Amino acid sequence: MFEKVLIANRGEIALRIIRACKELGVRSVAVYSEADQDSLHVQLADEAICIGKGPSSESYLKIDRIISAAEIADVDAIHPGYGFLSEKAHFAEVCESCHIKFIGPSADAIRRMGDKAVARDTARKAGVPVTPGSDGPVETEQEAVKVAKKIGYPVMIKAVAGGGGKGMRPAHNDISLVQGFHAARMEAEKAFGNGSVYMEKLIINPHHIEFQIMADTKGKIVHVGERDCSIQRRNQKLLEESPSPFLTESLRKKMGAAAIKLAKAVNYVNAGTIEFLMDDEGNFYFMEMNTRIQVEHPVTEEVYGVDLVKEQIRIAAGEPLHKDFDDLKPLRHAIEFRVNAEDPFNNFLPSPGKIDLYYAPGGHGIRVDSHVYGGYSIPPYYDSMIGKIIATGRDRKSALDRLSRALDETLVRGIRTTIPLGQLILRDVEFRRGKYSTAFVQNLMDQRAQILPTYEQK
Secondary structure (H helix, E strand, C coil): CCCEEEECCCHHHHHHHHHHHHHHCCEEEEEEEHHHCCCHHHHHCCEEEEEECCCHHHCCCCHHHHHHHHHHHCCCEEECCCCCCCCCHHHHHHHHHCCCEECCCCHHHHHHHHCHHHHHHHHHHCCCCECCECCCCECCHHHHHHHHHHHCCCEEEEEEEEECCEEEEEECCHHHHHHHHHHHHHHHHHHHCCCCEEEEECCCCCEEEEEEEEECCCCCEEEEEEEEEEEEECCEEEEEEECCCCCCHHHHHHHHHHHHHHHHHCCCCEEEEEEEEECCCCCEEEEEEECCCCCCHHHHHHHHCCCHHHHHHHHHCCCCCCHHHCCCCCCCEEEEEEEECEECCCCCEECCEECCEEECCCCCCEEEEECCCCCCEECCCCCCEEEEEEEEECCHHHHHHHHHHHHHHCEEECCCCCHHHHHHHHCCHHHHCCCCCCCHHHHHHHHCCCCHHHCCCC
């Protein structure tokens, strides 16, 4: 086992990794920007090193500064968390060249699955179904129109190096395709430094279902069930649950087998997520693979009684998968809501600033993963998520009731949050029945457009 691990991240995921390290008897080293000097991960790590100014381009994305901090602290390994450098193959290569273990998959696996066009081709060759689409990146608007006419409208334009809903544009005709093609390329270039895009057939109102993969260095690969991530806004997840209310046991087995098949095709090691889109008839298609731990990993941990982050560290240290992963069965239902510092009733406008009062919910079956506290100032430079509330229950209804109660008792004063939207979702009859798709949130906002502005922000 490692003696010391550096966490190349911030916020709640950095805090989550620190906790896993403590339970494993591993010392932790936090890195932080000047804007994060008062963050909890800085205060709770065994050591902390400042790596630059507030903007991530001057701190958390600076590979040389992170490696320098790792060498100064004399660490054995680096955990990238999610976002920032977690899916950068070059970062994994630099870590290995400096004889620092990268807690994640190989650079080759990251590169093959990080390029969405290459990942689609890999899935196709492995026998995993993919949506009809372009054969690799689309370079010109003329080529985009040609592809669209071949597969038929509507289509989705996607960034090759995409993630987090960025670099994506739907198109229903030639005019919107040309506009979306250039807009997606510009957004992708700005977000990822790579403006390449590809195209695929757009599935109307799909279900977004992902399978958690864990693989050790001994060749053992397992899936740890699915998470239904269909509740989204702007292609970014807002609420996730497991088991999915949409999947049958037959579908679960079929999709899980496909996920393992794809992971084996790239000799995958460590934690990863295979994401699928599914239509109402139960047809599913590979969408992408996230070669890292996911924001919503607590859902799986609560359902299956495992610790995915500790397992990541064990695997990177050369240990086989823990016996907890030998006979996996869902023990309960879990659902997670992301609390973002933004105003859901004002076009999801970011709401950074000082939190005057913060009270986290508690009680039986409630888990809160968050790095904020009363008096903490949310910097304007990073993702708006300030925490996750995870509720568990013996069945879906009890988990939903518990989460609804938890959102009602959560207090965040001084900023706007997505909590009121979460309360509306949880009280919706169709959602309660498990009848929802990726279009659910937008439809809810449209239907209640007249009353949402008057819904009091907690």
